[in-house]
Amino acid sequence: MDHCLISGKQRIPLGEFHHRSRQVARGLSEAGISEGDSVALLLRNDVPFLEVTFAAAVLGAYSVPINWHFKQAEIEYILVNCEAKVLVVHADLALKLPASLTTDIQVLVVPTPPEIQAAYTLTSEQCASAVESVGWDTWRNQFTPWDEPPVPARGSMIYTSGTTGSPKGVRRAPASAELQQSIMDQIQLGFGLRPSARALMTGPLYHSAPNAYARAVISLGGDLILMPRFDALDFLDSVERHSVTHTHMVPTMFVRLLNLPPAKRLAANLSSLESVVHGAAPCPPDVKRNMINWWGPIVHEYYGSTEAGLITFVTSSEWLEKKGTVGQPLPNSVVRIYGEEGQILNPGEIGDIFVNLAVGAGFTYHNDEKKRAEIERDGLITNGDRGYLDEDNFLFLCDRKADMVISGGVNIYPAEIEAILIGLEGVSDCAVFGIPDTEYGEALGAAIETHPNANLTEQSVQKFLRENMAGYKVPKLVTFHDHLPREDSGKIFKRRLREIYWDDNRALNS
Incomplete structure (x- = not known):
């Protein structure tokens, strides 16, 4: 063939x-x-x-x-x-x-x-x-x-998003044929790929993971079907028409699929699918559970970064046992959690995630060796994520350090709030972020993309969250939107939402 x-x-x-x-x-x-x-x-x-x-x-x-x-x-x-x-x-x-x-x-x-x-x-x-x-x-x-x-x-050479400052180009050293084979072996494990797969590319190729996924499918001698742009109905049609076996997705795509009318979802023939892998952003537990219920135990997850490549992997069955985990380290991968004083933390303690370069060639940031040195500790590197390892060495993410909000001296992780908020009826998607506050330095703001005819108010959202988490995690400001700003992958441009308040210095009076 x-x-x-x-x-x-x-x-x-x-x-x-x-x-x-x-x-x-x-x-x-x-x-x-x-x-x-x-x-x-x-x-x-x-x-x-x-x-x-x-x-x-x-x-x-x-x-x-x-x-x-x-x-x-x-x-x-x-x-x-x-x-x-x-x-x-x-x-x-x-x-x-x-x-x-x-x-x-x-x-x-x-x-x-x-x-x-x-x-x-x-x-x-x-x-x-x-x-x-x-x-x-x-x-x-x-x-x-x-x-x-x-x-x-x-x-x-992928340029990172540049949460602070300008984007940085991840420039890798040349890889020998032997190292390239090791990288390909790791990619097959972390992306759940196999030779001769029929893979559907749903995300933009300018992003690191879709780019690596597409190159791997071709290098392994499979079929690659490019979607010009993700659309939930087009996705279902493409899977059936091309008998797709593998695909790479992000959680926002799951949300859009789950929002389709039940009749459309029931009519879809997805029997060819063998492995669906997702990453790039935290997936709300209810969303992932619903996808596994719909597609079966073929929905897997990885954790990685542009700099380090693929780091962890978790199957559907493992995730159902440990909801919220992004998996255990892949072979040859090392994950270590450090505290504020540079000490290695115990299982369950939240800190900065550092990982090794398991099989990848070394890298630097193009024309910026200083920033490359800043992310290294004990031969490991970090991309700014925070989380913890449990007793079984499963990794759990809390948030990006850059996204963490410090309000009145208390560290708050927006991803935790977003995972609860997405379960509120009428919420299609959401983003939680820090906004200036005259008393606490930062307060929480939430931007919500609503379903049509949703009957939500700031008060009803705050009440729902108070019933599900500590009061200090409830946003003081809630705004509602027909559409949130997004990248082509569907990922929310949180920076654009946040900078409105910081650029204008619109501080809340507590």
């Missing part, structure tokens, strides 16, 4: 895909790309995204995906910081390119395909490129495939 990469009406056998990627590698080489250089991608989920990613790997260069939601200044920062020599961009996104784009960067424009135009309701006028460029297929097909001896791959 000839496995394929599928996007819209495109069905490309993997052999042809790799041929194309090697053609792109030749083209990039002639454009001046060599080992250690950067090729930037401002693309939605599309075949050329993966062609460039695999081509850069062949050359020992870095593919640098850019979140296409970014504004011009944010895009310019990454282009300059990663020192990109080539930028590959979808035609409709070319308008986002900064006016100061230098002539040192060669811009290659990819036509925005029909499936993406439809998913984002783009007009033909919007998809007319603002940059003069030879068409992508024409540019690629003029080159003979790259046939030089392989060099150690470096992978993608």
Whole structure:
């Protein structure tokens, strides 16, 4: 069976895909790309995204995906910081390119395909490129495939979200063939993948986990079906139409699926699914339990980071025994919890999570060795998460340290409140965050995305939370929204909600 990469009406056998990627590698080489250089991608989920990613790997260069939601200044920062020599961009996104784009960067424009135009309701006028460029297929097909001896791959240089300060590019050292195999073995365990899987890509490829997942599926010789954008009904249809066996998701997608009318959910044929893995954000226990009840014990979870890769894994059955856990460390992985004074904490004690680089190549932050040094302790690194290990070495997350709210000297973890709040009738999704308070320094604010016709008030929300948790964890401010700001993955842009209050210094009077 000839496995394929599928996007819209495109069905490309993997052999042809790799041929194309090697053609792109030749083209990039002639454009001046060599080992250690950067090729930037401002693309939605599309075949050329993966062609460039695999081509850069062949050359020992870095593919640098850019979140296409970014504004011009944010895009310019990454282009300059990663020192990109080539930028590959979808035609409709070319308008986002900064006016100061230098002539040192060669811009290659990819036509925005029909499936993406439809998913984002783009007009033909919007998809007319603002940059003069030879068409992508024409540019690629003029080159003979790259046939030089392989060099150690470096992978993608993903820029972290930049909770504080500017985003940082995670620049990995070259990986030998032996190390690449070890990484692939770890990925199969942590993502629940197998060779010849038929995998559905639901999230944006500019994110670290979807990017790694997609590359792994192709490298393992499976079928990869790209969704241009996640939609709950389209997801159910795609699983049935393509007999999907594996997929990667985030909790927000579960919520959207569970919000579908019961008749739609009952009519869905999901019998082909073998393994559904999720990560990237905490999953409310009720949501996960409902998904397991619907799909069976095939809903698994991992914990990881852009810097460290995959760290823990938990099956459905393990999670049902230990609700809320993100699992035990994968083979060769080390997880350690440190206290404020740098001491190693006992089981059950909440502290900073530090992990080792189990099988990955070493890394630094591009052009920022100082920040790389700041996250290390005893040879382990942290991404700012806090949590604890239980007696059986299962890891439980509390929150990002950066998201933690300190109100009157008390540490409060928004994720704990969000997990309760999502269970209130009428709440579709929510975000809890710190806002300025004249007396306590910080107070809690909650932004709630409501179901249609929901009858919620600030008082009813606060009453519900008081009945389910300590009073100091109840938000003082509750706002209601038809839609919360989101990334393309569905993840809430909490920073945008929070900065309204801090930028305006709208402190509450306690």
